[in-house]
Amino acid sequence: xxIVIAGAAETDEVGRLPTHSTLQLHLEAARNAxxxxxxxxxxxxxxxxxxxxxxxxxxxxxxxxxxxxDGTGVGGSSFLFHVRHAAAAIRAGMCRTVLxxxxxxxxxxxxxxxxxxxxxxxxxxxxxPYGVVGPPTSFTITALRYMKETGLTHEQLAxxxxxxxxxxxxxxxxxxxxxxxxxxxxxxxxxxxPFHLLECCLVTDGGGALIVTTEELSRRSPVYLLGSxxxxxxxxISQMEDFxxxxxxxxxxxxxxxxxxxxxxxxxHLMVYDAFAHVPIYGLEDLGFVGRGEAGAxxxxxxxxxxGRLPLNTNGGGLSYTHxxxxxxxxxxxxxxxLRGEAAAQVPGVEVSVVLGNGGMFASAATLVLTNRLP
Amino acid sequence: xxxxxxPTPETQPFWDGTAAGELRIQRCQTCERHYxxxxxxxxxxxxxxxxxxxxxxxxxxxxxxxxxxxxxxxEDEAPYAIAxxxxxxxxxxxTNLVGVPNTPDNLPLDMELRVVFEQRGDMHVPLFEPAGGxx
Numbered sequence: 001x002x003i004v005i006a007g008a009a010e011t012d013e014v015g016r017l018p019t020h021s022t023l024q025l026h027l028e029a030a031r032n033a034x035x036x037x038x039x040x041x042x043x044x045x046x047x048x049x050x051x052x053x054x055x056x057x058x059x060x061x062x063x064x065x066x067x068x069x070d071g072t073g074v075g076g077s078s079f080l081f082h083v084r085h086a087a088a089a090i091r092a093g094m095c096r097t098v099l100x101x102x103x104x105x106x107x108x109x110x111x112x113x114x115x116x117x118x119x120x121x122x123x124x125x126x127x128x129p130y131g132v133v134g135p136p137t138s139f140t141i142t143a144l145r146y147m148k149e150t151g152l153t154h155e156q157l158a159x160x161x162x163x164x165x166x167x168x169x170x171x172x173x174x175x176x177x178x179x180x181x182x183x184x185x186x187x188x189x190x191x192x193x194p195f196h197l198l199e200c201c202l203v204t205d206g207g208g209a210l211i212v213t214t215e216e217l218s219r220r221s222p223v224y225l226l227g228s229x230x231x232x233x234x235x236x237i238s239q240m241e242d243f244x245x246x247x248x249x250x251x252x253x254x255x256x257x258x259x260x261x262x263x264x265x266x267x268x269h270l271m272v273y274d275a276f277a278h279v280p281i282y283g284l285e286d287l288g289f290v291g292r293g294e295a296g297a298x299x300x301x302x303x304x305x306x307x308g309r310l311p312l313n314t315n316g317g318g319l320s321y322t323h324x325x326x327x328x329x330x331x332x333x334x335x336x337x338x339l340r341g342e343a344a345a346q347v348p349g350v351e352v353s354v355v356l357g358n359g360g361m362f363a364s365a366a367t368l369v370l371t372n373r374l375p
Numbered sequence: 376x377x378x379x380x381x382p383t384p385e386t387q388p389f390w391d392g393t394a395a396g397e398l399r400i401q402r403c404q405t406c407e408r409h410y411x412x413x414x415x416x417x418x419x420x421x422x423x424x425x426x427x428x429x430x431x432x433x434x435x436x437x438x439x440x441x442x443x444x445x446x447x448x449x450e451d452e453a454p455y456a457i458a459x460x461x462x463x464x465x466x467x468x469x470t471n472l473v474g475v476p477n478t479p480d481n482l483p484l485d486m487e488l489r490v491v492f493e494q495r496g497d498m499h500v501p502l503f504e505p506a507g508g509x510x
Contacts, residue, residue, distance in 0.1 A: 119381035125382070125383075128446075130469050138457070141439060
């Protein structure tokens with residue numbers, strides 16, 4: 001049974017959407033994905049989305065009675081998990097066509113949940129007492145150790161933002177499009193040393209949705225799921241085994257490449273979840289595209305930029321395109337666009353695209369291998 | 376005011392330790408490895424034959440950031456380091472660094488540290504200060 005992405009779409013706009021509630025973002029994305037697939041709600045018998053508002057509310061709001069639900073909520077990587085889980089459920093005969101939705105009023109906080117951890121939670125006891133203020137002060141904490149162990153320079157870290165802005169420059173939907181230099185990055189406001197503002201992701205509103213089904217039920221030229229993998233490491237970044245490499249990135253990548261039966265030389269396009277500038281560096285190394293300590297130079301030399309041999313984060317990424325909070329949906333959407341030949345910054349001849357999604361602070365990861373032609 | 380941790384039954388011995396001026400962590404009696412955060416069984420070998428022991432309080436600086444956007448209660452200290460230290464026993468924990476200017480020049484990775492305790496409401500939170508020298 002061949003599993004495909006038969007529909008994919010984002011909300012009409014991404015960025016600042018104070019007129020949209022969280023639920024509305026989900027529903028708009030869902031309607032757009034159904035239209036993209038040439039389907040209606042009557043074709044959907046499975047629903048997957050993260051905890052808030054959750055699969056029950058999304059299904060009910062759309063008037064769908066699901067035979068299969070998945071509420072896996074493991075951070076921004078969740079939507080990659082949903083694709084993998086949907087594929088398994090369809091193969092098992094539990095459902096036929098699954099709608100996966102994301103909507104997040106990350107910037108405007110309309111109809112959004114509250115932040116905050118109870119003081120008797122794990123983080124409340126062992127991380128929050130030390131003045132942590134969300135991901136910019138915790139996701140980033142691995143970088144100095146990585147820099148000491150590998151020799152990555154501050155300039156090379158800045159190059160990640162510079163490279164991705166080159167892609168965003170070609171994408172009219174990107175929030176930040178002006179080209180920038182290493183000096184611009186290093187001159188931007190310090191958020192949490194060694195991270196400057198331009199090395200941190202945006203905070204935006206938006207959504208996206210996917211329809212996963214079989215090749216037989218797809219009504220348009222599909223994107224095939226060749227392989228997938230999922231993994232988890234630690235609920236607290238302080239307990240990550242090795243601050244210079246993500247176990248979840250490695251394990252999910254190995255599983256996806258093995259199932260897809262592809263090698264790195266087969267990959268034409270890559271999306272690596274980029275909440276902060278060091279994450280694509282870890283992704284390139286942990287997926288095995290470059291050796292340990294080589295990713296900084298690889299990016300600085302332009303290999304991931306337009307015209308480079310491994311186009312990376314071609315929508316501009318979380319650093320320049322959009323980042324609602326759970327960015328993984330947008331990484332998948334860009335891979336689908338590239339494989340369909342519909343991207344704003346289209347790379348010529350993309351046949352195999354890999355998406356690596358991060359969840360939490362290196363807490364979970366999933367990898368998808370997608371293609372527009374079966375081997 | 377800075378956040379005050381609230382114990383749960385399985386973490387109470389840790390916080391009883393900090394109140395007594397001791398850094399207590401768990402050690403597996405089967406595989407003889409230490410671990411942190413508090414859990415009822417060893418995450419390495421799975422044994423539930425575990426005990427609480429007093430750590431030496433010696434540690435090295437594993438990694439950190441220097442936060443320029445202070446959390447509530449930290450306004451007077453910004454920019455301040457949020458650090459992860461590695462205890463002599465091999466486990467790591469998040470903390471803050473005191474008794475040293477929180478600037479990159481003063482905080483080389485692997486510098487030697489020792490534990491101190493800061494009263495926070497009714498609780499005592501483990502912080503670390505330079506012990507002198509670098510590993």
